[in-house]
Amino acid sequence: MRRALLTALKLLASAGLIGYLLWDATQSDAFGLLLRQPKNWSLLVLAAVCFVASALFCFLRWGYLVRALGVPFSHGEALRLGMIGYLVNLAPMGVVGGDILKMYMLARLRRSLPEEAVASVLVDRALGLYTLFVVASFGILWTGFWQTATGEILWLCRLVWMIAAGGFLAALVVLVPRSWPVWMTRLVGAIPWVGNPLVRLGGAIRRYRAAWPTLAVCVLLTAFLDLAFASAVFFTAQALFVTVPSWKMHLMLATVSNSAGVVPLPVGPFEFVLDRLYLVVPAGSHGGMQPGQGLMVAVVIRFFSVVLAASGAVYFLLLQPQILAAARGAKAAACLHPPEQKDADSLSSAVAGKQKSASSTLALSPK
Numbered sequence: 001m002r003r004a005l006l007t008a009l010k011l012l013a014s015a016g017l018i019g020y021l022l023w024d025a026t027q028s029d030a031f032g033l034l035l036r037q038p039k040n041w042s043l044l045v046l047a048a049v050c051f052v053a054s055a056l057f058c059f060l061r062w063g064y065l066v067r068a069l070g071v072p073f074s075h076g077e078a079l080r081l082g083m084i085g086y087l088v089n090l091a092p093m094g095v096v097g098g099d100i101l102k103m104y105m106l107a108r109l110r111r112s113l114p115e116e117a118v119a120s121v122l123v124d125r126a127l128g129l130y131t132l133f134v135v136a137s138f139g140i141l142w143t144g145f146w147q148t149a150t151g152e153i154l155w156l157c158r159l160v161w162m163i164a165a166g167g168f169l170a171a172l173v174v175l176v177p178r179s180w181p182v183w184m185t186r187l188v189g190a191i192p193w194v195g196n197p198l199v200r201l202g203g204a205i206r207r208y209r210a211a212w213p214t215l216a217v218c219v220l221l222t223a224f225l226d227l228a229f230a231s232a233v234f235f236t237a238q239a240l241f242v243t244v245p246s247w248k249m250h251l252m253l254a255t256v257s258n259s260a261g262v263v264p265l266p267v268g269p270f271e272f273v274l275d276r277l278y279l280v281v282p283a284g285s286h287g288g289m290q291p292g293q294g295l296m297v298a299v300v301i302r303f304f305s306v307v308l309a310a311s312g313a314v315y316f317l318l319l320q321p322q323i324l325a326a327a328r329g330a331k332a333a334a335c336l337h338p339p340e341q342k343d344a345d346s347l348s349s350a351v352a353g354k355q356k357s358a359s360s361t362l363a364l365s366p367k
Contacts, residue, residue: 017268021275021295040239047235051304054228061221062124068211069116081105083312090309119204130167131222132259137164139252175209230254236300245283253277271298
């Protein structure tokens with residue numbers, strides 16, 4: 001009952017945000033502009049490619065983090081489990097549901113301890129969010145947006161900088177010391193019910209200290225992810241509207257808006273922040289964009305995510321098991337009749353045939 005009530009509240013909050021954005025869009029000519037202006041379908045395809053690339057970078061990053069713990073985990077498995085988790089992320093429970101499913105499925109593979117599965121997902125999420133705020137901070141500084149921002153927008157820029165700085169300090173505290181104080185371990189371990197699991201989880205996270213090259217690769221993948229996502233938003237806006245902010249400005253717009261995804265709602269936070277930011281950033285000589293245009297761009301991005309999740313569900317849940325079953329059948333048949341045995345049988349048959357032919361020739365020839 002409690003879970004159903006929480007899900008209903010999340011859906012109502014999402015509906016309220018989207019409803020407000022739709023009402024705000026009807027106060028301007030945003031829908032009319034979208035209908036009248038020609039669409040650039042080539043740019044929409046390019047935006048879809050960038051969006052898919054950003055998702056693949058995310059799945060591969062998690063795979064690297066799992067293998068850094070010494071767990072055998074292929075790129076194909078990372079893509080499959082990542083895609084299934086991505087599909088669940090679109091459900092009302094939000095990103096938490098997809099993360100929990102990935103932890104469970106990784107542990108079910110019997111290749112990692114539960115704390116290793118949890119550590120890989122938590123570090124993956126923390127690394128993704130931290131790099132997202134770092135890229136957003138870089139975009140704010142690069143565009144000089146903070147110099148013209150006022151009020152709540154200036155406060156938002158400062159908040160992004162504080163989170164980026166705080167994340168860096170937290171990483172230093174967790175990963176740099178060779179060992180944590182004994183009193184801290186005892187204090188955490190004394191917590192009822194969850195103390196020992198937290199100590200084991202902390203130990204699993206600490207194992208990333210010896211995996212700096214892997215962490216560097218994951219940071220690089222996350223940077224590519226954020227650049228690809230910002231490009232997807234930029235190309236989508238260009239495909240729908242004539243006057244849009246520059247790509248450099250979208251590096252800040254897309255990442256700051258995407259960081260709103262930490263709010264555990266199925267939809268709404270990303271759409272709301274992007275639509276509000278579009279109103280205050282310059283978009284050429286005509287000023288900012290109109291209310292509702294950011295919502296339309298966000299809806300197209302959301303459509304890309306739904307198509308990607310549906311495609312992944314069809315392939316990884318329906319088609320790939322059949323392909324794997326056929327491959328296992330072929331492998332079993334090959335084990336029953338190995339190529340070497342087949343060659344030996346063929347050679348024996350050929351020799352027997354030649355001996356039979358020779359004996360027949362000797363019997364028919366005159367003495």
